[in-house]
Amino acid sequence: MGSDLGAGPSTHGREEVIETPLGPVTIRSHCPPGSFSMLELDEGIGHFAHYSSIIQKLEVFERVASSEGGNVTLALLNGRRIVGYGVCWYPDESERWAALGKLLYEMGALEVSRNFRRLGLAQKIIQLIMEDREFFAQKIAYMKGYSWHWDLDGSGLTIAQYRNMMIHLMKPYGFREYPTNEPNIAIREENLFLARIGERVSQEDRRRFRNLLFGVLED
Amino acid sequence: MLEDYPKAIITKDGTQVLLRPLKPEDEGRLLKFFRKIPEQERWFLRDDVTDPRVVHEWVEHLDYARVLPLVALNEEEEAIIANLTLHRRPFGAWRHVGRLRIVVDPDYRGQRLGTWMLLDIIRLAMGLGIEKLVAEFVADVETAAIHAAHKLDFFKVATLPEYVKDREGRYHDLLVMIKNLHQDWSDF
Numbered sequence: 140m141g142s143d144l145g146a147g148p149s150t151h152g153r154e155e156v157i158e159t160p161l162g163p164v165t166i167r168s169h170c171p172p173g174s175f176s177m178l179e180l181d182e183g184i185g186h187f188a189h190y191s192s193i194i195q196k197l198e199v200f201e202r203v204a205s206s207e208g209g210n211v212t213l214a215l216l217n218g219r220r221i222v223g224y225g226v227c228w229y230p231d232e233s234e235r236w237a238a239l240g241k242l243l244y245e246m247g248a249l250e251v252s253r254n255f256r257r258l259g260l261a262q263k264i265i266q267l268i269m270e271d272r273e274f275f276a277q278k279i280a281y282m283k284g285y286s287w288h289w290d291l292d293g294s295g296l297t298i299a300q301y302r303n304m305m306i307h308l309m310k311p312y313g314f315r316e317y318p319t320n321e322p323n324i325a326i327r328e329e330n331l332f333l334a335r336i337g338e339r340v341s342q343e344d345r346r347r348f349r350n351l352l353f354g355v356l357e358d
Numbered sequence: 359m360l361e362d363y364p365k366a367i368i369t370k371d372g373t374q375v376l377l378r379p380l381k382p383e384d385e386g387r388l389l390k391f392f393r394k395i396p397e398q399e400r401w402f403l404r405d406d407v408t409d410p411r412v413v414h415e416w417v418e419h420l421d422y423a424r425v426l427p428l429v430a431l432n433e434e435e436e437a438i439i440a441n442l443t444l445h446r447r448p449f450g451a452w453r454h455v456g457r458l459r460i461v462v463d464p465d466y467r468g469q470r471l472g473t474w475m476l477l478d479i480i481r482l483a484m485g486l487g488i489e490k491l492v493a494e495f496v497a498d499v500e501t502a503a504i505h506a507a508h509k510l511d512f513f514k515v516a517t518l519p520e521y522v523k524d525r526e527g528r529y530h531d532l533l534v535m536i537k538n539l540h541q542d543w544s545d546f
Binding site for chain 1: 362374481
């Protein structure tokens with residue numbers, strides 16, 4: 140892949156198998172369009188009393204995988220049952236984060252089935268996504284953490300503990316918390332905005348990002 | 359939790375500000391900052407912060423586990439423009455409580471600087487396992503700070519009537535405000 144900002148992540152999928160007490164789970168990155176219809180979602184992903192999964196339909200994976208720069212990374216039991224996922228994309232044009240073109244790249248959603256938690260799957264999913272080092276070196280990758288999406292019931296964690304878990308999950312990959320006045324983040328103090336500035340992002344782009352965090356847009 | 363500092367913020371008027379914990383080399387800057395605070399406000403602080411020995415003592419004995427002083431610096435001028443301290447006890451009945459004190463340079467008030475600092479310390483406190491943040495404000499004197507605290511859901515739990523005296527010997531009420539850090543879902 141090239142080094143210009145318009146380039147997408149590598150489309151070469153990577154795969155890793157993890158042995159778990161529930162059976163071997165395959166983590167597969169860059170799942171291609173057309174590969175989702177034969178899969179099924181585990182029962183631990185879906186709609187619950189105080190929590191709903193961000194993605195509940197296979198069509199969404201198809202849409203992300205087909206979009207420019209979209210990356211769907213799945214955790215699969217027996218090669219067929221989705222027990223976790225991580226999806227990434229360029230920010231939606233309606234969002235502030237799209238103002239710098241393809242400089243920013245969103246870690247859009249990350250979830251592990253309620254039945255497969257505490258097995259290290261989330262970490263493996265992130266790890267596989269971040270292995271695309273050439274791509275991430277030129278990007279500012281970010282993750283929004285809205286507390287209304289957090290599965291407190293299923294995790295048994297408090298808001299503060301869940302927040303810390305998110306920070307600790309992303310920290311090994313260079314993500315850190317940034318203050319922002321973006322309204323959806325700022326509306327609740329426990330919400331999170333984590334970002335990782337790639338080592339080849341220029342000083343000028345770093346400055347533009349810093350301004351963007353506070354809604355300062357340049358011509 | 360402190361490795362994410364410095365953190366860059368931009369105030370309402372576009373000033374580029376860095377937030378970070380106080381360092382020993384800030385001694386001169388801190389003294390200069392406190393000397394800019396109007397005398398009638400300094401009166402209500404717990405120490406004579408214009409005394410170089412007091413400030414020296416602070417920076418010489420920094421212990422972030424007990425007192426975390428967070429400063430805001432005007433990045434261009436490298437001057438301290440606000441100071442917020444989080445006091446806590448490492449064990450016992452008070453370990454879930456953090457006490458706050460904030461002072462903002464008069465030239466930078468009304469720029470949401472105090473709000474950003476409070477928000478930052480609230481998030482930091484969550485990470486430290488603190489459940490309650492307590493702040494005391496002198497009624498009719500620290501109006502802007504009370505307003506900023508209100509906006510961040512600090513609520514008044516007590517008024518100590520005619521508790522502190524100003525320089526002219528007049529009594530003022532002391533407000534005790536508390537913020538409960540979310541440990542569970544709240545209505546949204």
